[in-house]
Amino acid sequence: MLSTNMKNETDIRQVLWQLAFQFKVSTKRAVRDYDLPLNGMHVRLLQMIHRHPDCTAQQIAGVTGRDKAQITRVIKELEGMALITRTPDPEDRRAQLLSLNDKGQGLMARIQDAEDEVKKTLLKGINKKDQNTFIEIGNRMLDNLRD
Amino acid sequence: MLSTNMKNETDIRQVLWQLAFQFKVSTKRAVRDYDLPLNGMHVRLLQMIHRHPDCTAQQIAGVTGRDKAQITRVIKELEGMALITRTPDPEDRRAQLLSLNDKGQGLMARIQDAEDEVKKTLLKGINKKDQNTFIEIGNRMLDNLRD
DNA sequence: TCATATTGGTTGACAACATCAACTAGTGAA
DNA sequence: TTCACTAGTTGATGTTGTCAACCAATATGA
Numbered sequence: 001m002l003s004t005n006m007k008n009e010t011d012i013r014q015v016l017w018q019l020a021f022q023f024k025v026s027t028k029r030a031v032r033d034y035d036l037p038l039n040g041m042h043v044r045l046l047q048m049i050h051r052h053p054d055c056t057a058q059q060i061a062g063v064t065g066r067d068k069a070q071i072t073r074v075i076k077e078l079e080g081m082a083l084i085t086r087t088p089d090p091e092d093r094r095a096q097l098l099s100l101n102d103k104g105q106g107l108m109a110r111i112q113d114a115e116d117e118v119k120k121t122l123l124k125g126i127n128k129k130d131q132n133t134f135i136e137i138g139n140r141m142l143d144n145l146r147d
Numbered sequence: 148m149l150s151t152n153m154k155n156e157t158d159i160r161q162v163l164w165q166l167a168f169q170f171k172v173s174t175k176r177a178v179r180d181y182d183l184p185l186n187g188m189h190v191r192l193l194q195m196i197h198r199h200p201d202c203t204a205q206q207i208a209g210v211t212g213r214d215k216a217q218i219t220r221v222i223k224e225l226e227g228m229a230l231i232t233r234t235p236d237p238e239d240r241r242a243q244l245l246s247l248n249d250k251g252q253g254l255m256a257r258i259q260d261a262e263d264e265v266k267k268t269l270l271k272g273i274n275k276k277d278q279n280t281f282i283e284i285g286n287r288m289l290d291n292l293r294d
Numbered sequence: 295t296c297a298t299a300t301t302g303g304t305t306g307a308c309a310a311c312a313t314c315a316a317c318t319a320g321t322g323a324a
Numbered sequence: 325t326t327c328a329c330t331a332g333t334t335g336a337t338g339t340t341g342t343c344a345a346c347c348a349a350t351a352t353g354a
Binding site: 010012013015016017018019020021022023024025026027044064065066115118119121122123124125126130131133134135137138139140141142144145146 | 157159160162163164165166167168169170171172173174191211212213262265266268269270271272273277278280281282284285286287288289291292293
């Protein structure tokens with residue numbers, strides 16, 4: 001049967017490609033199961049802002065590697081949903097500092113629950129040491145790709 | 148600076164998300180640099196069919212986890228570009244067996260070159276043992292996600 | 295063997311994400 | 325003050341993912 005044939009094509013590209021896809025699918029499902037009115041990018045940016053209060057759109061674009069146009073749009077949607085606030089940067093009137101408001105903070109807790117569930121599934125039966133190894137090697141690959 | 152702050156948020160989700168994104172970007176660039184008139188999905192499916200001649204759309208959908216609608220469309224495009232041929236499965240008149248034709252075979256060599264370059268970049272400075280460890284752990288995660 | 299469920303594939307509609315270029319407004323340096 | 329540059333916005337357009345309806349062939353089972 002084909003599926004058994006394919007199992008041992010353990011090319012690293014296949015692993016990355018599949019892992020990315022399956023991870024995205026799982027996350028999306030978790031978010032939906034928790035009745036969060038968000039899509040993947042919303043979640044990503046909320047987490048970003050949560051972790052780095054008063055960051056700017058530009059910084060997010062830089063770190064994630066996404067196009068700034070896309071960041072702008074997602075931020076606008078998040079603001080439209082009253083989850084974040086934008087305040088002009090006093091030191092640079094072009095920039096705006098992003099932060100979660102109360103509603104956004106509230107959502108974060110539920111987002112964490114959903115994501116923790118995915119993480120739990122993902123890492124089932126994989127010990128801490130292997131997890132760290134994986135992350136460490138993954139980061140080296142990332143450094144390579146980013147030049 | 149923010150970028151240095153963010154470097155040590157080595158959450159596994161961040162790594163997966165970023166790795167997926169950067170990998171996609173690199174692959175896309177490589178494909179473009181090699182002047183291949185293809186997008187990511189084209190490449191993926193061509194490789195699939197190359198590795199598993201006479202597979203069906205359904206099998207590809209199953210293995211990759213993608214929606215069959217999407218598979219259908221990409222296959223139609225590949226056929227439109229005269230890279231693959233579809234022949235009805237003699238044992239099941241609903242199904243069609245997919246295979247690369249000469250032109251498709253010809254492209255495969257150049258696709259391999261492009262992808263090998265990405266792979267070389269990706270794995271620079273990472274020894275075989277670590278590569279295998281990464282793949283092995285990645286596969287375990289995949290099994291977890293796929294239930 | 296005839297109704298029924300299932301499967302392989304197709305199509306349409308649409309949401310999510312990416313990309314590129316043009317533009318405004320503020321900043322910084324010569 | 326001029327000029328290059330940066331933060332952010334907008335529009336257009338392409339790619340990928342998702343869902344539901346549908347057709348034809350097949351398998352099931354009463």
